[in-house]
Amino acid sequence: SVYQATVSAPVNIACIKYWGKRDTKLILPTNSSLSVTLDQDHLRSTTTSRADPGFDSDRLWLNGKEEIIAPGGRMATCIAEMKRLRREVEEKNSSEPKLSTFGVHISSRNNFPTAAGLASSASGFAALVSSLAALYALPANPSELSLIARQGSGSACRSLFGGYVAWQEGTAADGSDSLAIEIAPREHWPDMHALICVVSDDKKGTSSTSGMQRTVETSPLLQHRIKHVVPERMKTIQKAILERDFDTFARVTMQDSNQFHAVALDTDPPIFYMNDVSRSIIAIVTEYNRLAVANGGKLKAAYTYDAGPNAVIYAPKENIKEIVELIVSYFPQAEPFKDPFALFGTAGVG
Numbered sequence: 038s039v040y041q042a043t044v045s046a047p048v049n050i051a052c053i054k055y056w057g058k059r060d061t062k063l064i065l066p067t068n069s070s071l072s073v074t075l076d077q078d079h080l081r082s083t084t085t086s087r088a089d090p091g092f093d094s095d096r097l098w099l100n101g102k103e104e105i106i107a108p109g110g111r112m113a114t115c116i117a118e119m120k121r122l123r124r125e126v127e128e129k130n131s132s133e134p135k136l137s138t139f140g141v142h143i144s145s146r147n148n149f150p151t152a153a154g155l156a157s158s159a160s161g162f163a164a165l166v167s168s169l170a171a172l173y174a175l176p177a178n179p180s181e182l183s184l185i186a187r188q189g190s191g192s193a194c195r196s197l198f199g200g201y202v203a204w205q206e207g208t209a210a211d212g213s214d215s216l217a218i219e220i221a222p223r224e225h226w227p228d229m230h231a232l233i234c235v236v237s238d239d240k241k242g243t244s245s246t247s248g249m250q251r252t253v254e255t256s257p258l259l260q261h262r263i264k265h266v267v268p269e270r271m272k273t274i275q276k277a278i279l280e281r282d283f284d285t286f287a288r289v290t291m292q293d294s295n296q297f298h299a300v301a302l303d304t305d306p307p308i309f310y311m312n313d314v315s316r317s318i319i320a321i322v323t324e325y326n327r328l329a330v331a332n333g334g335k336l337k338a339a340y341t342y343d344a345g346p347n348a349v350i351y352a353p354k355e356n357i358k359e360i361v362e363l364i365v366s367y368f369p370q371a372e373p374f375k376d377p378f379a380l381f382g383t384a385g386v387g
């Protein structure tokens with residue numbers, strides 16, 4: 038018989054940023070974080086895992102190209118952890134086929150171009166862990182699986198849930214309480230939309246992994262952030278989400294993106310993730326919000342940037358069209374091609 042499972046996992050974009058590890062091997066963060074999981078239709082990774090007694094080793098293909106599974110590396114750790122959970126099932130029930138002893142072949146694809154400069158490690162490791170959980174028919178819940186996805190890439194633990202998700206930093210040295218929990222499902226706030234502006238598809242730059250380590254080692258501002266800023270923001274944004282209070286959600290999201298880029302700049306040597314186009318989009322959103330507030334209204338959009346120049350704009354659905362038109366008026370070369378996830382081409386933008 039054939040043992041095979043295919044599962045997809047979506048991308049998530051943090052509102053309260055994870056930046057810094059207290060344990061680099063287990064991937065334990067220096068602060069809790071919170072994200073919104075994007076719609077599966079637009080950005081996702083899909084992974085097929087197959088176990089066979091004839092497979093003498095574990096093998097991996099990413100977007101059709103075979104990649105080496107480095108011994109002791111993150112991918113190997115995730116596979117080993119999933120096989121360990123499978124072994125527990127086999128030990129409890131001796132009639133179960135011994136899948137944990139078979140090699141596993143894993144093939145993963147993104148439905149978005151890797152060159153788009155969008156983080157694929159979050160959806161990638163979440164899909165990997167989910168497909169192995171399906172293959173091995175594990176009883177594990179998403180929070181338990183998040184413990185393993187976390188060891189592939191920190192932000193991946195948040196992609197095990199849809200909607201609004203917190204990654205609790207935890208205190209245990211073995212990482213057993215550093216996991217993702219659902220704050221609210223997507224249906225709680227269906228009006229929330231995300232607009233992705235790909236301002237550069239350049240993959241060069243400092244990786245999250247090495248960048249955040251350098252920040253931990255050199256930035257005094259990071260110490261202030263993790264002790265005195267993030268804990269309060271986690272509480273504030275969770276309340277805002279539960280109350281569907283977009284104004285507070287937007288304010289905190291933009292503040293936290295700004296502080297994340299400030300700690301990058303506070304790193305020695307400094308790290309710059311945003312470019313001139315990123316900063317222009319901040320100015321456009323700021324002006325858009327300023328006009329709304331001046332007219333007696335509330336904030337209408339929130340920008341956030343990860344470890345690269347691309348903008349993600351969260352806004353109530355009714356504002357998305359207006360925001361796209363506004364950005365296109367400044368960057369006429371931009372090509373919105375998917376609503377609500379408009380992607381803007383790089384050519385000539387800026």
Ligand code: DP6
Binds near residue numbers: 053070192344
């Ligand atoms: C800026 O999860 O990619 O996107 O754990 O080393 O794999 P590793 O890092 P990664 O870092 C993501 C950083 C971020 C913020 C966030 O997603 O919270």
